[in-house]
Amino acid sequence: MLSLGRLSWEVRVSLAAAAVLGSMAISRSLGDYFAQQTLVKLFRVQFLLFANCLVSIGSRYIWKRTVSSLQTSCPLSCSGSRCFTAWKVTVSIFLLLAHSSFFTLLTLVSEEPHVFSMVSYTCLGMYIFLIFGLLVLGLLEHCQKLVPFGRVAPSHSRNVVKLLLVLVFTIACTVVGLHNARQPPLVKQVEIPVHKLPQSFHNLRMVLLADIHLGPTVGRTKLEMVVKMVNELNPDIIVIVGDLTDSQVVNLRKATEPLRLLTPKLGTYFVTGNHDYYSVDITNWFKHLQTLKIRPLHNEHVKIYSPSENKDWFCLAGVDDIEAEMLRYPGHGMDLKKALDGCSTNDAVVLLAHQPKAAKRALQSRPDISLILSGHTHAGQIFPLAIAAYFLNPYFEGLYKVGENSLVYVTPGTIYYGIPMRLGSRAEITEIIFKTG
Known part of the structure; x- marks a missing residue:
């Protein structure tokens, strides 16, 4: 031995x-x-x-x-x-x-x-x-x-x-x-054709945020800056695709107050990232986010109806982060079937999944998904970590076409994690303009 x-x-x-x-x-x-x-x-x-x-x-x-x-x-x-x-x-x-x-x-x-x-x-x-x-x-x-x-x-x-x-x-x-x-996030406008999207949603504006990482080096002041920039875009809908926090609600309750000022017409939605589970306080975060008028999508979906007052809608779904399974977090884990229960193959489906690996897994099960929005990679945040991030993720940054009609967009993140640096990457607030495809 x-x-x-x-x-x-x-x-x-x-x-x-x-x-x-x-x-x-x-x-x-x-x-x-x-x-x-x-x-x-x-x-x-x-x-x-x-x-x-x-x-x-x-x-x-x-x-x-x-x-x-x-x-x-x-x-x-x-x-x-x-x-x-x-x-x-x-x-x-x-x-x-x-x-x-x-x-x-x-x-x-x-x-x-x-x-x-x-x-x-x-x-x-x-x-x-x-x-x-x-x-x-x-x-x-x-x-x-x-x-x-x-x-x-x-x-x-x-x-x-x-x-x-x-x-x-x-x-x-x-x-x-x-x-x-220290620079404000770049506001990047991206036009995305969404397969099966009803015509009434043409030019719908969605703001994508991810990887804010409220915690030791990100606090209320930076979040206030982000909220102000988002509100100036006057979006129809806002989605936060994971890693909002690195700590517990009791420590960051005051830091999250700026989120209460978000003013989208069709609501603000949130899905978990791996760091949200590292906080080991996700149940309290769900409750707190609801008081801030943010709807968590816990392996579930909502129907987003057209603001033009007709009956058109698309399916906005969200899944738990895949690391919840590894951590054996009670009652949590990516469940795509549950999240899309009620979203048929004839509907336009926009899925929120924090990690690109989850996006790849989702498309393998449901290739009819029109668009998946992810984060997690930070585009590497700082070189040389970008090398590992590039090879460890199926999608790294930006817009990817998968199959005939599915698209994946990966944001490099809205702020940063821990280390207050960006080298070879840029923080981003993504304004997505939906196009009928």
């Missing part, structure tokens, strides 16, 4: 992360044995442990490349100098802040972001840029070793220069990312 002691540190941490992930799923099935509040606290602690297990692997790599390698190559007098000690302290504080960003979900979520939350999540963004820079540099070094005339003896000065290059890259990406995230 293989001893755990013989496994590398990275493998052991990965196994610990997998164990925590498994315990998260198991704990969701214990509702009959423990109070809901106890399970909420347990789940949030488990989530933080899981996230920090994964991040700790990268932190060890950063320490090796930015501290250990310098200490190995520099003279003994240098390794004991005040400058080098200060550098080790700086790296330690930076890594500590990056790890602590996840814990702000437990203690620092309120109406507006806390300064510590903004600083720690900024460090988390820098952490991603730094790891990417170090990995690329390491890859280039390995490639150089394969070329006989490109081999150069390692030296302390060369290590310092390489580290400085990575630090310049990290700081530049951070500055640009912070600047981009």
